[in-house]
Amino acid sequence: MAIEEWKEIENGDDDGNLETQLLMKREEGLEEDEEEEEEEVSSRRCNHMLYLSTSVAVCGSFQFGSCVGYSAPVEAAIREDLNLSLSQYSMFGSILTIGAMFGAITSGRIADYIGRKQAMRMSACFCILGWIAIFLSKESVLLDIGRLLTGYGIGVFSYVVPIFIAEIAPKNLRGGLTTLNQLLIVMGASVAFILGTVVTWRTLALTGLIPSFTLLVGLFFVPESPRWLAKVGEEKEFLSALQRLRGKNVNISAEAIEIQDYIETMRSLPKVKLVDLFQSIYVRPLMIGVGLMMFQQFGGINGIGFFASETFASAGPSAGKIGTIAYACIQVLTDYN
Template sequence: MADQDDIRTPLVPQIIDEKQVSKENNFMVYLSTFVAVCGSFAFGACAGYSSPIQSAITEDLKLSLAEYSLFGSILTFGAMIGAITSGPIADIVGRKGGLRISSVFCSAGWLAIYFAEGPLALDIGRLATGYGMGMFSYVVPVFIAEISPKNLRGRLTAANQLMITAAVSLSFIIGTMIPWRILALIGLAPCIILVMGLFFIPESPRWLAKTGNQKEFWVALRKLRGKDVDISVEAAEIQDYIKTLERLPKAKVFDLFQKRYSRSVIIGVGLMVCQQFGGINGIVFYTSSIFESAGFPADLGTIMYALLQIMITALISLFVDKAGRKPLLLISGTGLVLGCLLVALSFFLKSYEIGLSAVPALAVSGMMLYIGSFSAGMGAIPWVIMSEIFPINIKGVAGSLATLVNWFGAWVMSYTFNFLLSWSSYGTFIIYAAINAGAIVFVIKMVPETKGRTLEQIQASING
């Protein structure tokens, strides 16, 4: 009987402790994620800046159309440079160091824009904010993935896309109400919050283990998981995996083409190709003109577009760990195909003057289905999977490559969209529908399900 009492007595305290542990664990992980996604918000503020302030800034600084076009497009070139350097920098100075550097470039860029009196200062500022964007697009999802427990990783990493979307929409709305210099100053706010917040959160334990900082590794993991949590199993798994990787030579760009890494590289880069070449950046940059061409009020259509994007992205971020990555990608891809076909049909009818009364409804339905579907999977999940699949010894190089491909695709699609539309409005969207159909096949054949698995388990199964 005494033995039974001895067995029973610890049970109640144990249950209470688990609840307390859960609160402590979630608090630090959520706080760290909040700080990191301030970088995502800064990213979105940079991306959404140029659209609402075009007329005001060109009038104030007497810019020509060519000068303003350079100001708008140079952001993408800065982002490509940031993408190339983001992985190696984050590997050398740490994930927190990478976030600091990104914030410095964005802040310097915003100040240059605020004080600009001519096109040169504007372009330098825009290039600097673009570089910060390119860094943020890699470092934020990787940092979140490396600090999160497996049951929260997808949800928290998806918050990256949610904050980008929210910032773009907010910039579009308030940018029409306030001076362009004040909007530039507002862009500083998330950078300041991020830099201050980094003093209160730990570094990525996996990066610390990789760099041999054993004491800091244990402190960081303990801080993230809670002081009363037994972290020995997770710590041992991370360290065993790091030891295995240490026996491999230091990764270089050409190492990515080795057979052992080929599948993870194909998945990471392939998803970025699927995301960008399905038409998203061309459609986002020219949303207003698409609605106008279809005979629908551009302002109303753009507001509907922005609100739907935020709502769907927020909803999906809550369910990505339950529904899984692959099913959401397949649902998203199917919706993208159907959305493109509806828009194509609307332009086809307009071109041949058939059923003109149905054209606006078809265009709006197709655009809403497209952006809703993109937000439901193809927008956020490629970044989630990219942060999960690369072994830590090649994560910097491979992540930089995937991010560079993403930004190159963004530039190609935004540059070619108007040319394609002038060639054939409905043909453009048929091409996008075909590319998105190809993305569905790619996901079915190549992309694994990663929900509910540790980073080490995912990487071992793909590259083992």
């Protein structure tokens, strides 16, 4: 660094004193270091509210995993208690994905219209109603309705939770915080697998209420997404939310201007329609992207997860619980890595 500075000075047109110029450059470097230190301090100050907001949001991710992992460990008990056939239980297990599909399709418009926090509240309410329906079920119809409701709730969660986290996080923490969404999904499924081996299926349904109620309560203490507030023109609320997330004494003017400039740029762009995706320039990347997702699902991972316990149990009476717990632990480890 020092050699480069001397070269710049020696090659420069200024005939002033070299020592003075070097001192000035060093002072500039110290000022830059001080600015970086201030940014780091500001980042630490904002972590309290930022981490609280993220922790509240990922309750939705945990709820997602709980719903996905519910059907595997309780299959034998539900079929015995409610006298369900294999096809009836298969419908119960798979109808979750149908609800999630509709939830995912509608999630974008819902989150843009009523806000990120309200969308998460709505999703939590769907999940609560679904879990209560499952808990009270005495036949397959109410069981399926409850499963469908939880599916719709997690379908909305699948979009709004990572979007909310990405919008509230500063650039230096955005990548790390958004990965918590996937980690908590897997943890939720794993906890459901493990709890399902030691509690009844009705009790397991009640435990599914915990993440949703935690989310509903936590949302009262965290701000709305500043980017969404800026997008809908709520200037005062936008600045207030950004200040809460970054810290009371942190200067947010530069970030606020950056967010507003980005939103103005997005507004100035021409609106894109669905049919525009099928233009010749987009056909190849569209086929690759959709194809990857299709092949991922055709791998049958959801089917394995929904019926893991009975799959292991078919290998022997003692393999059911051991296999389910091992599957739960491996899920978390592989996702973390």
